[in-house]
Amino acid sequence: MRKNILFLGTGTYKKNIFKHVGAKNNIYLLTNKTPTWENDFICDYRIIDTFNKLDTLKSAMELESLYGIDGAMIIAEPYVEVAGVIFDALGFPGVSEEVSRNCRNKFEMKKCFINHGVPVAEGFQVHTKDEFIRAALKMDNSFIVKPIASWGSYGVKRVRNKSKKYLEKIYNEIIEHTYRMNKSTVLLVEEYLDGKELSVEALVYDGEVFPLAINDKPTPLEGPYFFDLDYVINFENSQEEEKEIFEITKKALKALGIQNGAAHLEMRCTSRGYKVLEAACRLGGGSIPDAVEKAVGVNMYEQYMNIALGIKPQISKHKLMCAGVRIIYRYKEGIIKAINNVEEVCMWDGIEDISIRVKPGYKIILPPKNYKISLGYIFATGNSLRGVTDLLKRADEKISFQI
Template sequence: MIVAMTKVLLVLPSTSYRNGAFVLAASHLNLDITIVTNADTPSILPPNRVYRVKDWKIDDATFKELDKLRLDAVVAVDEASVVLATELSQRLGLPTNPIDAVEATLNKELLRSRLSKHEIPQPRYIEIQGHQHPEEIAKTLADAHIRYPIVVKPTSETQSRGVSRANSYSELLQAIEIASSVTHKDNLLIEEYIDGSEHALEGVLVDSELVTLAIFDKPEPLVGPYFEESIYITPSNLPDKVITEAKRVVQRSCRSLGLWTGPIHAEFRVTSEGQLFLIEIAARSIGGSCSKALAFEPRITLEEILVSQATLGDSHKTLQATQKRSYSGVLMLPTPKSGILLSVGNLKAAEATRFVTSIEITATVGSVVKAPPFSERYMGFVFAVSPGYSTTLAALRRARDIIEIEIDDLEL
């Protein structure tokens, strides 16, 4: 008897660091793979299994071809493709989150509004228009009882692009100018600054129930004026009581939004008094190449867990996945200034650092790189694993000190 292979459609953004990881995961699971992508580069799959789209729109002819494949699941690889993957799943009659729930996670003001209706602990906020008179904005802040320091954000950018802290009225004007310069939308978000440690929760929803796969600490304080990501370490050093509260808040947030299946990435802050504030939540897994810092028993990757749950209905694999008994961390290499990248040096010496397992440089020599708050891409990633939290952290910091990044002083 011939058993038909399970069929998965992977929606791959051209800008994702993780396309290969998802294709490899699907291959390991022995799935029949089809790809939708906005990339023009060659694919490892035969041309008849790759559908190229523009502006993330599927024309009727392409949809008819996809419909004929009788797919079992559609999997978004990164945030850029999550809306299209959700729309395709709905049109194909496959299980997926409501489109409005997914769209709410992609708009910071809409997210705050939806969560506030369910009393989710989060920063106080207001929405403004970039062209509003500054004195009118200052009055709106006062009426909302939001005091300095504050954080100004575009509503739809990622990777902390355009996000900055303001400690005064003059800095507020500068922060509004920065946020407005990186977005085509006029509306901006202003939030109270939450003074505390920052953390990330990685999980997956199985029939509306949150399964927490990992909690990351961000051991280097993100205090501004810009918020460039630096180091993630897991497992977390947070007290069990706080971890339990984080899981509870993220679960409540998912239900408030209407999310019930698939990956969840949430970020939160914890004050010195132990109070927790949700900063963001997304219907996707961790970005960049950070998923490589996660390793689960029995010898499975995060991508395999997500593809398995989506295609095979394998909640057992999700529920049984446990992190390996070690401290794993990832360093996102900083971009010290904007310009033309000339070189990234001393990599062999950095790789020789005890407990460093690998280094991945993702920026191309000769390309334009942008420093915070205008960063669009990560410079690269350093990974480390050790038996201790402090030794993993020290290894990542040591590697960062060794690596030399040379950038031409080009005015952008």
């Protein structure tokens, strides 16, 4: 029997979760924009303001009264905090308002981690320009500044110049972005962590954490901006390394209080050991869940759907193949005149999917003016970390954007 599931948000690369869940259940959508492609998968929707929790809750309760909603799923990061209000009010399995606030506010998240012994970078919350400059002067010559609530590395920057004039410039730059995105002027200043970055994809049911896969990020992320380029599921970690990474993941998600849902956690392997950067109570972005299914045989869309309906996920992992995702960027401003070779690359062995979110006529604007600079993604599979990484790189280089 089909169930009625409330989707909290949508996004450019979210079609696969709509497709998977919509094949078995009815989807009702809360979104901050008029649906387009989503109309192929949804039964009804309401337009909401994600900054207005009361009105968002009213919209959710209206859909619940009309259709009898059976559960809810967080689809996109901007909807996390309002999601907690909905889960609390309607009694669905998910995250509470307190937990959702911990997951959205990076300083509250850091405090939760510290209180539970999870290794993190040293950091300070700042509310004014003067506080920012004082915090910056306490840091080493290289440090990170980021919005207190953002996603996708939007507004995150590595700073290596501590002159007052430069710090004032950086502060104004990041504040303009974070207010536009989150209506907030609060920033986080923290130490820069050296070392390789990785992510862990997980599910949580009734407080039990199920880590599924470790994504390597083969391209070093050293700044000044930190846009993830590639995620490749890595089976080449030793058993000891995998165990340590998974144990830190469990500890971090429990520290945040996540009881039910999906999770995406990022950390760095530094010269002082593993350090957690942050965690999100949602699925990883883009085609990461699809890569997890190819690599270990677990359909994260379906299992997250089950969790939302109060059903214990069926987790049976097997190391099947290496799989990865590469985000497409072009670091040149201008108008795209043509996009070439996509169909040819789609035919290559190992290429599973290519999604281009822009069309000719799209204007590329780079940071600090604009942080939404991804043009699409490539999803590939293969026999090794290096093989998939090389394939993704060659595919990216072959796809041509005339700017």
